[in-house]
Amino acid sequence: MTPVAADIKERLFNIRELPTIPVLHNRILKLMDGGNYSLDDLSNLIERDQVLSGKVLKLVNSPFYGLYSRVASVGKAIVLIGSNPVRGIILSTSLFDIADEKLPGLWDHSYCCSVVSGFLANRFNMKDIGEIMTAALLHDIGKVLIRKQLPEESAEIDKTVQSRGISVMDAEKMIINVTHDAVGSWIAGQWNFPPIINDIIAYHHKPGLCGTYPKEAAIVHLSDIIVKGIGVSASMDRAVPLFDEQGWKNLALPEDELMDILSEVLDIIEAEPAFSQYLSKEKR
Amino acid sequence: MQRVSIDEVRPAMVLAVTIKDNNGNILFLKGVELTDRHTVLLNNRDIRKVVVEGRPVKREENEIEKLHKEIDERFVTAGPNSIVLKIRDIIKDLLT
Numbered sequence: 001m002t003p004v005a006a007d008i009k010e011r012l013f014n015i016r017e018l019p020t021i022p023v024l025h026n027r028i029l030k031l032m033d034g035g036n037y038s039l040d041d042l043s044n045l046i047e048r049d050q051v052l053s054g055k056v057l058k059l060v061n062s063p064f065y066g067l068y069s070r071v072a073s074v075g076k077a078i079v080l081i082g083s084n085p086v087r088g089i090i091l092s093t094s095l096f097d098i099a100d101e102k103l104p105g106l107w108d109h110s111y112c113c114s115v116v117s118g119f120l121a122n123r124f125n126m127k128d129i130g131e132i133m134t135a136a137l138l139h140d141i142g143k144v145l146i147r148k149q150l151p152e153e154s155a156e157i158d159k160t161v162q163s164r165g166i167s168v169m170d171a172e173k174m175i176i177n178v179t180h181d182a183v184g185s186w187i188a189g190q191w192n193f194p195p196i197i198n199d200i201i202a203y204h205h206k207p208g209l210c211g212t213y214p215k216e217a218a219i220v221h222l223s224d225i226i227v228k229g230i231g232v233s234a235s236m237d238r239a240v241p242l243f244d245e246q247g248w249k250n251l252a253l254p255e256d257e258l259m260d261i262l263s264e265v266l267d268i269i270e271a272e273p274a275f276s277q278y279l280s281k282e283k284r
Numbered sequence: 285m286q287r288v289s290i291d292e293v294r295p296a297m298v299l300a301v302t303i304k305d306n307n308g309n310i311l312f313l314k315g316v317e318l319t320d321r322h323t324v325l326l327n328n329r330d331i332r333k334v335v336v337e338g339r340p341v342k343r344e345e346n347e348i349e350k351l352h353k354e355i356d357e358r359f360v361t362a363g364p365n366s367i368v369l370k371i372r373d374i375i376k377d378l379l380t
Binding site: 165166167170225226228229230231238239240241242243245248255258259260262263264266267270279 | 285287300301302304314332333335354355357358359360361362363365367368370371372374375378379
């Protein structure tokens with residue numbers, strides 16, 4: 001692989017141009033980092049931001065949590081889902097506002113991956129379910145940064161995906177010689193994400209190579225494949241990623257359980273109204 | 285196998301996938317032959333779709349073909365591994 005061209009590197013990793021986290025979001029993150037906060041403090045701050053509150057409530061009411069009655073209070077939602085997914089929502093909101101414009105559907109895809117990763121993490125009895133869901137929400141954050149910092153090259157990437165029928169990842173390699181998993185891991189480092197989240201972002205296409213969190217990365221990799229396979233993806237980014245054999249082996253999932261798992265995943269996806277537009281073509 | 289809605293369930297259809305409720309408790313095991321009594325219970329539990337053996341409900345052939353082609357195209361980039369091809373084929377069955 002030829003090295004990344006100096007000017008691309010400079011524009012992509014220009015810290016001054018990095019999207020900033022809004023002041024209110026920063027205050028919430030700092031409060032959570034301190035560890036010593038009351039639920040009221042946290043929910044009061046979150047409630048000041050409608051978009052944020054909306055996303056927290058949407059997640060807690062998603063079919064993954066399988067609650068019988070709708071939750072309408074942010075405070076109750078935090079008790080039910082824990083603070084880690086809340087952190088993921090805050091971090092992704094800052095970047096995904098840009099993404100919605102430049103890569104329509106990426107937020108829905110990421111949110112769907114997060115819900116499916118939560119289901120799989122539960123199935124595999126993982127202990128860090130919240131972190132895995134957060135990482136799934138953020139797994140494509142590198143794509144957002146590439147689109148923001150390199151608009152001309154991004155147009156070229158989209159054109160190449162269309163004309164050659166290849167994945168965004170392969171087109172990134174061809175056009176800018178750096179891929180969104182590496183870019184995402186870089187921004188995760190800049191924003192001091194915990195190592196588990198950074199590693200899952202870095203290895204979501206090659207979980208078999210992940211040293212510390214191979215199973216966690218494999219769960220997000222498998223979710224990405226399933227969710228894209230079902231069709232919940234950005235319009236310019238429909239191709240299912242290359243399957244990682246070693247990552248699959250690390251999951252040690254008996255092949256004959258695939259049907260039950262996929263059928264349950266489809267029930268979960270269909271129960272969420274936000275995803276119906278992606279399934280409408282499939283509806284008879 | 286075929287994923288059918290509860291209104292499409294007819295007696296003698298056989299469950300291909302175990303049905304669980306929202307809390308993960310098993311309601312009916314795969315292999316069970318469905319009767320009207322099952323349908324009532326599933327409706328009460330707000331279960332909307334089930335997976336049954338074979339392809340007992342007739343669907344529009346053109347639509348199936350179109351959708352299968354679309355899913356095949358999505359998976360071209362996923363590589364030739366037999367597991368991912370199995371995932372593709374199950375998705376094709378479940379969505380049509």
